[in-house]
Amino acid sequence: MPLYKANAIVLRNWDLGESDRIISLYTMEFGKIRGVAHGVRRLTTKFGSSTLPFTCIKVSFYGNDSHELKTISQTEIVKSCQGIRENLEKILYGSFLIELIEHLIIGTHRDERIFRFILKYLTWLEHETTEIILYSFCFKLLCMLGFRPMLSNCAICHQVVDNYKIWFSWDEGGIICPVCLKERQGVMSVPKEVIELTKRLISERVETLRTYPVSAQLMDEMKGFTLYFLKYYLTFPIKSMGFIEEMM
Ligand SMILES: [Zn+2]
Numbered sequence: 001m002p003l004y005k006a007n008a009i010v011l012r013n014w015d016l017g018e019s020d021r022i023i024s025l026y027t028m029e030f031g032k033i034r035g036v037a038h039g040v041r042r043l044t045t046k047f048g049s050s051t052l053p054f055t056c057i058k059v060s061f062y063g064n065d066s067h068e069l070k071t072i073s074q075t076e077i078v079k080s081c082q083g084i085r086e087n088l089e090k091i092l093y094g095s096f097l098i099e100l101i102e103h104l105i106i107g108t109h110r111d112e113r114i115f116r117f118i119l120k121y122l123t124w125l126e127h128e129t130t131e132i133i134l135y136s137f138c139f140k141l142l143c144m145l146g147f148r149p150m151l152s153n154c155a156i157c158h159q160v161v162d163n164y165k166i167w168f169s170w171d172e173g174g175i176i177c178p179v180c181l182k183e184r185q186g187v188m189s190v191p192k193e194v195i196e197l198t199k200r201l202i203s204e205r206v207e208t209l210r211t212y213p214v215s216a217q218l219m220d221e222m223k224g225f226t227l228y229f230l231k232y233y234l235t236f237p238i239k240s241m242g243f244i245e246e247m248m
Contacts, residue, residue: 001062003073006030009118010055011098015041023051023072025059026101026118031110035061035070050075054084054094054122079119083126090125095240096134097121100141103234114144124206131219132209135226136201143202147233150174151199156184166190168225170232188228194221 006027014022021040025033040047050057056079063070084090101118121137142148154161155174167187169176175195176184197218201209214222230238 001064001071003060003062004030004070005058005060006033007078007115008033008057008059009115009122010051010053010057011102012053013051021051022069024102026105026115027059027110028112028115029110031108032102032105033061033070033108035059035063035072037072037075047072047075048077049080049082050077052080052085053098054081055079056081056119056122079123081122081126084122087129089129092240092244093125093129093134094122096238096244097125097137099238099240100138100230103236103238104141104145109145111144114141117141117144121206128210130210131223132201132212132214133206135198135222136206136209138226138230139198139201142229142233147173148202149198149229151195151202154180156180164192166192166195168195170229190225191218191221193218194225197222198225 006029008025008027011024011026013024016022016036019039019041021037023035023037025035027033037047037051039045040051049055055077058076058078059072060074061070061072084094097118105114117140121133125133150173152161153159154177155169155172156176157180159177161175161177163178166175166189167181168174168190169184169187171186176187181187197214200212227238227241
């Protein structure tokens with residue numbers, strides 16, 4: 001079997017029997033893959049802590065079919081992101097990011113930009129825990145995957161929408177004006193501040209967003225909008241959000 005090498009981020013792992021572990025990875029070169037690391041739970045393992053979630057590694061693996069379970073032969077830690085695993089809040093926030101990667105990125109879709117983007121947010125999360133990171137990650141990732149919502153012009157007639165209360169249509173993938181609203185069902189009323197904040201989440205760097213003043217009420221509305229938006233694309237609920245809500 002051919003040997004491959006890749007840059008990867010560990011998403012999740014499952015222990016298999018007494019010493020083996022299955023690892024799911026997002027790789028720069030092959031998209032999402034799963035592999036088994038043999039002997040990973042032995043004290044003298046060559047894998048060390050490289051199979052833990054959030055770790056950025058260089059990985060070597062065998063396997064020639066894109067859907068099969070690979071055999072991981074070697075790993076080397078590039079960035080451990082240990083700071084995330086040492087703090088419960090960061091673990092939950094990191095788990096939210098990983099759930100989005102697992103559910104929104106389909107199959108072996110690979111994109112070097114997405115790999116660097118995930119690594120950037122994990123690095124950011126190691127240093128700072130602000131809720132806005134979650135929503136910024138979510139909307140930026142959706143845009144990179146081609147699901148950019150229309151937030152300035154009506155998704156149907158393309159007129160500029162500037163009302164205080166804005167209507168959002170998931171079927172149309174954006175806001176809709178009062179004229180087009182009359183013919184539509186399944187729309188949601190969204191405060192203008194939420195639409196404006198979503199635009200900033202998409203267009204601005206995470207470093208800038210951390211200092212942007214957001215009231216508790218607006219953050220709450222932003223969360224509602226994000227989760228409602230995600231429901232449209234996901235067939236599974238985001239489990240980590242439930243834990244985050246319980247903790248807050
Ligand atoms: Zn319209």
